Amino acid sequence: MARQTDRIDLASSAPGTNRHLLVHCYGKPGSGPKAYLQAALHADEWPGIMAVHHLLPLLDAADAKGLIKGEIVVVPYANPIGMDQRIGDHVPGRYAFDGSGNYNRNWADLVGGAAPRIKGRLIGDAAQDVETVRAAFREVVASQDARSEVAQLRKVLMGLSCDADYVLDLHCDGEATMHIYANDRHRDIATELCLDMDSPVLLIETTAGGGPFDEANSSPWWRLGDELDEAKDLPHACFATTVEFRGRQDVSDDFGAKDAAGLYSFLCRRGVIDDVVKPQRDETFTAFLHETDVMHAPKAGFVSYALEVGTQVKAGDLIATIIDPVAADPAEARTELRARTDGIFFARVDTRLAAPGVTIAKVAGKTPLAHRKEGALLEA
Template identity: 50%
Template sequence: MSRQTEEIPLMSPAPGTSRSLIVHRYGAPGTGPKAYIHAALHADEWPSVLTVQKLIPMLDEASERGEILGEIVVLPYANPTGLAQRMGGHVTGRYDYDGSGNFNRNWPDLSQAAAEKLGGSLPEDKTEAVRTVRAALREAAAELPRRTRNQEWRAILLGLSIDADFVLDLHCDSEATLHTYTNVRHKDMVEVLGAELGSPVNLLEVEAGGGAFDEANAKPWWTIGDYLEGGADLPAACFGVTVELRGQADVLEEYAAADAEALYRFLQRQKVIAGDPGPVPTLSNPVSMLDAVDLVRVPRSGIVGYHRDVGDRVAKGEIVATLYDPAAVDPVGARLDLFAGTDGIMFSRFSDKLVEPGDNIAKIAGTESLSYRQAGALLED
């Protein structure tokens, strides 16, 4: 079956303008596992856009060969509103100008709405229970309010993704190595994905908080049990993961091609696509808990000079950057060294070197939980 492409119109933000989503579909619903993949939910993060452009021809060829075993939904860009946010020659793309905030926060939790459609209990057969819950989640997503542009957009994306077995939300960081975020329930799955991608940092959360898109799709599978008899035995049937494809400047042909090939092999391993992906690569580092990530913050404004690069292993107490005060009468005396708070990999740093008080200028993935990192408040805005 050839690829089916649909253009979904969105509310017009103003007379004389229009926006839409492009949705590519492969395979057929109900024939096997479903994978949902989209790029640039944060519309200023473009490595994923190029990666998806590399992935689509591979999926086209697989489709023509009859190798799509399940269903694949691909959005080459997820956020046309953010893509249109140009100010002074720069695309901002992270926050909605309507005041609703970060595009990847506060996604609806459909757990209770879906549970109310299930009559208080689930079938004893787990396969049937999963099928029943997926149907209820689709209904709940279809009933989400669509009064505003933001509500309509969120309802459409969740309607496309909420019944998937695999939800791959492709992002990037400021300056970074490749890394991933997912729930601790999916440790085994993210180890396979991280190994395929060659990701040196893969982060697990118990409760990240913030209502990110991947969590909105995955979380109902372990919270719906709060409302249903027998729900505690429901499997975590959606692997929702945020994949950070390095930094914003890493829109490179070689990276995109390698990442697309890795995602394709992952889909083969999950029996979404036929074929032999070969042996699973070795994961370069053990996974880390998200509450073991040290955030290096600045206490005042200034210019940051880094001593360590992304991907470097650092030791607790090591100087990773120095903050300079251009307004100081004594520039040397005003310098402030910034230290690693844990042993680990400095996997991300802030690309803007002019900083203000409270800015997080680096992230270090360690192995021990840090007391100041609190469950439910682990994501930054």
């Protein structure tokens, strides 16, 4: 069955303007596992768009050979509103200019709406119960109000993803090695994804917190049991992940082709495509979020990094120096930031002028860190 490409118009936000999403669909709904991929939800994170650009021909070829056994839904750019939010020639991304906040936070919670819809309808047959729950999720999303253009965008994306077996949300960091976020309940699948994608770091959360898109899709499967006894044994039927495709400037055909090959391999591994699995590495470094050190700028100043991302570090190693040009004595201008755990220095900011409190570095470690908070992603 040939690829179907749909255009979904968003509500016009001002007279004379219109934006739309493209949605590419492969396979047949219900014929096998459903995978959903979207790129650049944060609008200023484009490596995932490049990966999708290189993935589509692979999917077209697989489709032509009849290898697609499930359903694949691809949104090549998930946030045309954010990509059009410009200040001069800069696309700041991340936050909606309409005041509704971070594009990847506070996604609608499906649990409250779904629980009454499935009450008394689960029969203890996993496959059938999963379908019952997915139908409820679709109803919940369809019933959502979407008054603004941003709300409509959210509703469309969640409507496409909420019944998927696999949700891959493609992001990037400032400057970083590839790293992947997933829930502890899906650690095995996430590890396989890391090997397929050549991701050296896997970050595991028990509760991500903040309502990111991936967790909004995956966590209802285990949180429904808090509302309904009969839902306690539901399978964790949606593996949802945030894939951080290195740094914001790592947009190239070479990276795109490599990342597309990784995504394709993962889709084969999970039986969505009947083709050969080709992992790109043998192992990955796995850390819980509370084992991942997040270093903040203690004051305003210029940032000089001592190390490149991807470097193995020991606690005490110098990561960066913040230089305060306001200090009268240059000798007193320098504040050193040192690793507080052994591990991998995997991400750093892509500006060199830091405001106080800005995240300067992330180091994935192997031991819990007392200063890290659970359920706040890597933001606290």
